[in-house]
Amino acid sequence: MATLQCRVxxxxxxxxxxxxxxxxxxxxxxxxxxxxxxxxxxxxxxPGAMRIxxxxxxxxxxYVSGGVLEVQPKMVTVLADTAMRxxxxxxxxxxxxxxxxxxxxxxxxxxxxTNAALxxxxxxxxxxxxxxxxxxxx
Numbered sequence: 001m002a003t004l005q006c007r008v009x010x011x012x013x014x015x016x017x018x019x020x021x022x023x024x025x026x027x028x029x030x031x032x033x034x035x036x037x038x039x040x041x042x043x044x045x046x047p048g049a050m051r052i053x054x055x056x057x058x059x060x061x062x063y064v065s066g067g068v069l070e071v072q073p074k075m076v077t078v079l080a081d082t083a084m085r086x087x088x089x090x091x092x093x094x095x096x097x098x099x100x101x102x103x104x105x106x107x108x109x110x111x112x113x114t115n116a117a118l119x120x121x122x123x124x125x126x127x128x129x130x131x132x133x134x135x136x137x138x
Contacts, residue, residue: 002036003055006076008062010083015062022053023076025069026126032069034076041071047126049086050078061086063130065123086130094131098124 001021008016023034026048045067052060067080101124104116 001055004034004036004038004074004076006052006078008050008052008064008078008080008083010064010067010080012082015080015083015085016052016060019055020052020076021055023050023078025050025064025078027069034069034071038071038076040073041069043069045069045078045080047123049126049130050083061130063127065126091131094124094127 003019003021006016006018006020006023007014021036025032025034026046028044028046032043045064047065048063050062050064052062054060062080063084063086064078064080065082067078067083070077070079
């Protein structure tokens, strides 16, 4: 089975390093799948779940808040703004953050507050989607 090396890092830590058979991430233009032999590429990531499939068929789900994905002939590198393994996401805290963001939208008084609320809302929605993907997989 063909594989390639993968590194997923955030400013805090390295979340994954090793061989993979496939990676699926949310790019700014939609979902992107990376398999061995993929054309070299650099793309921006948007908040969402990133799935890594190992050569033995196991799958790791990681939430990324955004960042950059680079594909080289034998290596995939993900530089995430922030990242967290799906099983470490706290659904109750995310739901609370979503409610807070929705309340900020209702009470917004300027463009800066609106943009901050929309960004917070988008991130909480992406985290909840990641949790649901992880739970459906488990």
